[in-house]
Amino acid sequence: MARIKERLGKDGKPNYTAEIRLKGFKPKAKTFKRLTDAKKWIQDKESDMRNGRDFNTSEAKKHTVAEVIDRYLADVAPNKFKPNELRIRGPILEWWKTEIGYLRLSDLSITDFVTCRDKLVNHGGNKGRPLAAATVKRHFVAIGHVLKICHLEWRWMAKNPLKDGIIEMPELPRGIVRFLDDGELSRLTTACKESPNPLLYPAFVLAISTGMRQSETMNLYWREPETTPTETAWGVVNLAESCIILHATKNGERRRVPLANQALAELNKLAKVRRLDTQLVFPSPTHPHKPIELKKAWTNALKTAEVNNFRWHDLRHCTASYLAMGGASLVEIAAVLGHKTLDMVKRYSHLSDGHIANVVERMNAKIFGGA
Template identity: 80%
Template sequence: MASITKRTSDEGDVSYFVRVRLKGYPLQTATFKRLTDAKKWAASTESAIREGRHFKTNEAKRHTLAEAIDRYQKSVMPQKFRANEVRIRGPILNWWKSQIGHLVLADLSATHFVSCRDTLINHGGNQGRPLAAATIKRHFVAIGHVLKLCQMEWRWMDRNPLKESIIEMPELPRGIVRFLDDDELNRLTAACKESPNPLLYPAFVLAISTGMRQSETMNLYWREPETPPSETAWGVVNLAESCIILHETKNGDRRRVPLASQALAELQKLNKVRRLDSALVFPSPTHPSQPIELKKAWLNALKRAEVNNFRWHDLRHCTASYLAMGGASMVEIAAVLGHKTLDMVKRYSHLSDGHIANVVERMNSRIFGANP
């Protein structure tokens, strides 16, 4: 609402003081000598604020992108992100400051961001070398969140240049799907079971049975720790309910992971012989408060099994691939892996073609009856 107050000075001069106050927006004031001018300004200002046009001439010209990034790093990142994400976003946002941080928000345009994209493609970021398409996308996700808050919460901008134009990103490579065929699976299972390291086989079984990430697998506890790890995923085994509760995950969600068959049996065995000086399921033999390092034992098992071009993370792909070939839907696979969207599991869709064909066949049979 706008209010106009008539003021008379000691010399008898008349002026009109205007106040425009709308909920959620900063108070706007101005003084005029004529009432008609005061009314006109009040009406236009109130209209401009409601339509999101006013603050370009005010807040957007008062603040630079560097100021916005500083506010974001100080007041948003510590509350919104875990320590690992803060470490990743910090250098990215500092790179943006070095490139266009000097510009006031009102002067930002899509052209500036196109130029920055080309710099990332041709010369890279802080390391000075060309970046992968996914890393370039991460740069734009980070700055995009800053600009979103500038516009939607802080009211420092009336327009977001990243939303006004389509800025083409480098095409992301197709996700690699590497999973074990039956022979490879049998050989690697045997090699892990015969490993001198007694924790390799149960960790392998658990990873391939549940699809948990390596950090989630290696940071499992028999009971909730007094000081949970703050920079990584972790969870607690619940044998009574045959499940694992992941309290921290990569996407920040709490997740329940069911335990069945061999995975449950292996954890039950470990529980009977677990160390008393550590709450970890897979503790280091020399530093029981830290997870064991299985890299050497894993590489030896791969070599013995003659399995090439295979990483521990590919066990997660195995889980998803076997689920798809077993007829699980994309939604079910996403739930098992802990993905919020289906984008990451679409890479497995071709493995369920036979299942999809059967679904279509059953639908047609129900509608039209058995084939003649």
């Protein structure tokens, strides 16, 4: 809402005070000698306020990048991110404080960020080693969110200098697709089944059958815990409906994971012999309220099966690869893995070439008839 008040000055001539009151903004007022100037000011100022261009220039001159980061870490980050993400972002933002913390917001320029990017690429971050492209990008994601809050919520900056990806990032390497061939799958399945650790085999079956991330698999509960877990990913098993409901995932959305065949059978077996002092599906034998650590058992199984260059996370690649080779579309693979976009699953597209060829062949046969 805006209005103009007319008052007579000491010289007997009228003055015009323009006032603006918009929800979410502090009231603004300015006095003019001409009515047309007052109307134009209201028009321009309201446009700036509605489109995010209105800010206090004195704030940009008053605050340094270090002060902004400190406020962000104290007031924003704890409410925005889980503990694991905070442990990652904290050191990254401390690195930014070391590099450009002394600069005032009004003095920030693209050149400062280009210099920092080149330093990360060539000399590295806190450990002094050149960083991978993905890590460099993570540094800019972290500081970019700080500047976004500073611009849009605190109104300390006219604009976010990192908005719209104006700085070119180093090219990310193509994702590696490592999945088990038939022989490796058979040997590793046997090795996990014969492992002295009784939880390795059901965890292995569940991971490769559903495509769930390791954190999602390890932080499964038999029923809703009384207090919300602090883990970045956790879910609940629903045997009655043959599914798992992941309440917290990497992309922040809930996901329903169907259970079938061996995975469902293994969870039913575990349910019959599960511990009563914890709700975790895969609890630690010594600390039942924490997930079990399978690293040693997993490493031994890989060695026994003679499977090299393979990580637990690659079980997720196995799921996607087998789905692709079975004729699943990229959209379906993305739904199973819990990806919001198709970019992450395009790496599996070549594995479905045979299925695509059959689709094209059937389409041509329908249109033109058999040869």
